Amino acid sequence: MSDTSSVLRIVWIYPDLLSTYGDQGNALILRRRAEQRGIRTEILHVHSSDPVPAEGDVYLLGGGEDRPQILAANRLRADGGLKRAAERGAAVLAVCAGYQIVGQSYGDDDDNPLPGVGILDIHSGRGETRAVGEIVADVAPELGGGRITGFENHQGRTTLGPTATPLSRTVAGIGNDGSTEGAYQGQVLGTYLHGPALPRNPQLADLLLRMRVGELPPLPPSWGEALHEERLAAAL
Amino acid sequence: MSELPLRAQLAAVVGKGAASLSRATGRGDGSVIGGKVALKVEPDLLAQLSRGRRIALVSATNGKTTTTRLIASALQELGPVATNEHGANMPTGHITALANQPDAREAVLEVDEKYLPRVLEATNAAVVVLMNLSRDQMDRASEINLLAKKWRDALGRTQAHVVANADDPLVAWAGLGANYATWVSAGQRWKEDSWCCPECGGHLKRDPDPHWECPECGMRRPDATWSVDNENDSVVDPGEQRWPLRMSLPGDANRANAAIAMATAAAYGIPAAQSLPRLQEIRSVAGRYTSVVTDGVEVRLLLAKNPAGWLESFSVLDPPRVPVILSVNAQIPDGKDTSWLWDVDYSVLRGRRVFVMGERRTDLALRLETDEVPFEVADRVSDVVAKVKAESPDITKLDVIANYTAFQQIRADYGRVE
Ligand SMILES: [Zn+2]
Numbered sequence: 001m002s003d004t005s006s007v008l009r010i011v012w013i014y015p016d017l018l019s020t021y022g023d024q025g026n027a028l029i030l031r032r033r034a035e036q037r038g039i040r041t042e043i044l045h046v047h048s049s050d051p052v053p054a055e056g057d058v059y060l061l062g063g064g065e066d067r068p069q070i071l072a073a074n075r076l077r078a079d080g081g082l083k084r085a086a087e088r089g090a091a092v093l094a095v096c097a098g099y100q101i102v103g104q105s106y107g108d109d110d111d112n113p114l115p116g117v118g119i120l121d122i123h124s125g126r127g128e129t130r131a132v133g134e135i136v137a138d139v140a141p142e143l144g145g146g147r148i149t150g151f152e153n154h155q156g157r158t159t160l161g162p163t164a165t166p167l168s169r170t171v172a173g174i175g176n177d178g179s180t181e182g183a184y185q186g187q188v189l190g191t192y193l194h195g196p197a198l199p200r201n202p203q204l205a206d207l208l209l210r211m212r213v214g215e216l217p218p219l220p221p222s223w224g225e226a227l228h229e230e231r232l233a234a235a236l
Numbered sequence: 237m238s239e240l241p242l243r244a245q246l247a248a249v250v251g252k253g254a255a256s257l258s259r260a261t262g263r264g265d266g267s268v269i270g271g272k273v274a275l276k277v278e279p280d281l282l283a284q285l286s287r288g289r290r291i292a293l294v295s296a297t298n299g300k301t302t303t304t305r306l307i308a309s310a311l312q313e314l315g316p317v318a319t320n321e322h323g324a325n326m327p328t329g330h331i332t333a334l335a336n337q338p339d340a341r342e343a344v345l346e347v348d349e350k351y352l353p354r355v356l357e358a359t360n361a362a363v364v365v366l367m368n369l370s371r372d373q374m375d376r377a378s379e380i381n382l383l384a385k386k387w388r389d390a391l392g393r394t395q396a397h398v399v400a401n402a403d404d405p406l407v408a409w410a411g412l413g414a415n416y417a418t419w420v421s422a423g424q425r426w427k428e429d430s431w432c433c434p435e436c437g438g439h440l441k442r443d444p445d446p447h448w449e450c451p452e453c454g455m456r457r458p459d460a461t462w463s464v465d466n467e468n469d470s471v472v473d474p475g476e477q478r479w480p481l482r483m484s485l486p487g488d489a490n491r492a493n494a495a496i497a498m499a500t501a502a503a504y505g506i507p508a509a510q511s512l513p514r515l516q517e518i519r520s521v522a523g524r525y526t527s528v529v530t531d532g533v534e535v536r537l538l539l540a541k542n543p544a545g546w547l548e549s550f551s552v553l554d555p556p557r558v559p560v561i562l563s564v565n566a567q568i569p570d571g572k573d574t575s576w577l578w579d580v581d582y583s584v585l586r587g588r589r590v591f592v593m594g595e596r597r598t599d600l601a602l603r604l605e606t607d608e609v610p611f612e613v614a615d616r617v618s619d620v621v622a623k624v625k626a627e628s629p630d631i632t633k634l635d636v637i638a639n640y641t642a643f644q645q646i647r648a649d650y651g652r653v654e
Binding site: 015016017019020021022023024025028029032047048049065066067068071133134151153194195196199222223224226227230 | 371379380381382428431432437439572573574575576577578579598599601602603605606607
């Protein structure tokens with residue numbers, strides 16, 4: 001948490017543009033898992049007409065259709081707040097369209113490359129086919145490992161530059177390219193597991209929280225763990 | 237029927253036979269299978285069956301089956317009306333509906349959002365009725381901004397008269413593509429898909445509701461001549477006359493549907509004094525809002541297929557003492573992705589007795605746990621009725637909100653209730 005505040009600030013970026021697949025779920029689960037451990041939280045909804053504060057702890061970017069995605073990328077680049085926050089060491093979780101635009105470049109609907117926010121060393125373009133369905137992947141061991149489950153619905157194909165590392169290895173589904181899924185660089189995490197990626201994967205929520213508050217006491221199992229197991233069993 | 241070329245006539249007859257067969261063998265409503273057979277014989281059949289008729293198309297994300305029913309009912313004033321009343325809303329269903337009613341000069345067809353442009357072109361419809369657009373089954377549906385653009389372009393290519401909800405920015409923007417329009421202020425409860433200007437992407441100014449305006453390009457809500465007054469349960473017509481609604485169907489969403497139906501009927505020259513009594517009679521549409529009495533408990537069925545639909549359903553729930561069952565599946569007609577559950581605010585259910593059911597009840601359980609809504613897990617409606625009855629004998633009502641296939645399963649348990 002920031003030095004001046006005892007509250008964990010969760011910043012949801014552009015719910016008016018990037019909130020297509022239940023993206024609110026990530027903010028709600030972060031809040032719940034923090035508060036169950038006695039950490040006070042605050043969720044800030046930052047609309048596309050407002051400046052992005054640089055003092056947040058965890059920044060969330062969701063999915064969006066093609067045109068809102070371009071609008072969001074342009075506004076974030078002009079605003080600069082997200083980039084400053086990432087440079088300060090804030091944690092970032094960007095999913096789906098949000099994942100693409102935090103990268104160096106992404107493709108518009110004709111696959112022309114457009115510049116992204118540039119806090120994750122990835123380049124995204126359009127694939128031949130749309131990736132739609134359940135996805136399962138194994139998280140990089142240095143991030144704690146474990147299996148994650150989600151739903152993907154995108155036409156993007158993403159390649160990683162030298163500074164970014166795959167978030168996970170694809171077990172079922174496509175992800176970046178059929179072999180890796182998502183990327184991370186420092187405390188910036190990106191994934192094609194769209195919408196409520198954290199509700200379905202409590203360990204990812206805790207990973208983001210640990211980046212800001214350090215070690216966390218374990219929580220008793222909840223419906224989140226039950227859903228996690230159920231979805232893994234259904235997809236494999 | 238006699239004006240149709242022979243091949244089309246044959247196709248229509250074949251289609252009709254298959255539909256009766258499907259009904260007779262209990263395989264369904266018969267609305268889709270008939271059209272599927274017919275389409276194989278004559279691809280232009282829809283255009284040919286439309287010739288010589290006056291057709292109204294009804295499309296929206298939510299409420300299209302109900303509004304189609306309301307409009308068809310109002311137009312009975314003019315004679316027989318062909319309509320796809322079982323919600324088979326793709327071209328095969330339209331063909332079946334028209335083929336089954338060869339003598340009806342009027343037709344009111346519910347149209348799936350994606351199919352609207354091509355059905356509009358094939359039928360050369362006189363009237364197009366549009367209510368709302370919001371996120372729905374994103375794993376297979378088109379992006380709604382794209383959809384609105386296609387509606388707008390298709391309307392611009394015809395002389396169709398559009399009757400549309402001015403309060404939904406995406407719908408209004410699409411409707412502004414038409415050459416003739418009647419605007420209805422029908423309200424918009426779910427706003428999460430229309431914070432941005434459909435024209436330029438600017439952040440819409442939406443104050444005071446239901447007004448909306450883009451500060452960047454100047455695009456604004458068209459002036460409405462009809463409006464719903466939910467507070468006073470009434471509709472105000474273009475002559476400023478106020479009509480108390482008193483619908484049998486519950487809720488603001490059905491007030492909106494009724495206002496749209498009255499405005500549409502007026503476009504056909506049917507005054508509100510004649511259309512409204514016909515709308516008031518309708519109590520249930522394809523099983524929606526139906527009540528089934530079982531073990532002395534009245535179980536009411538509400539269909540909610542997407543976040544906007546759930547929001548509307550919550551608003552018509554009985555008082556908090558009445559328990560509610562939520563049931564969610566994720567089969568192909570529902571969409572395989574349950575992410576949308578996180579777009580719904582379930583905290584309004586706090587203080588009620590809540591049960592979760594359906595193939596994806598674990599998703600529902602986590603969603604409710606996160607919103608701090610206590611709940612119980614159940615397998616069947618009848619189990620819940622028995623449990624509630626045993627524990628609280630004075631409970632006489634129960635609401636069920638379910639998404640598409642979950643709703644159909646429950647409806648089938650009660651013998652396909654209407
Ligand atoms: Zn604008």
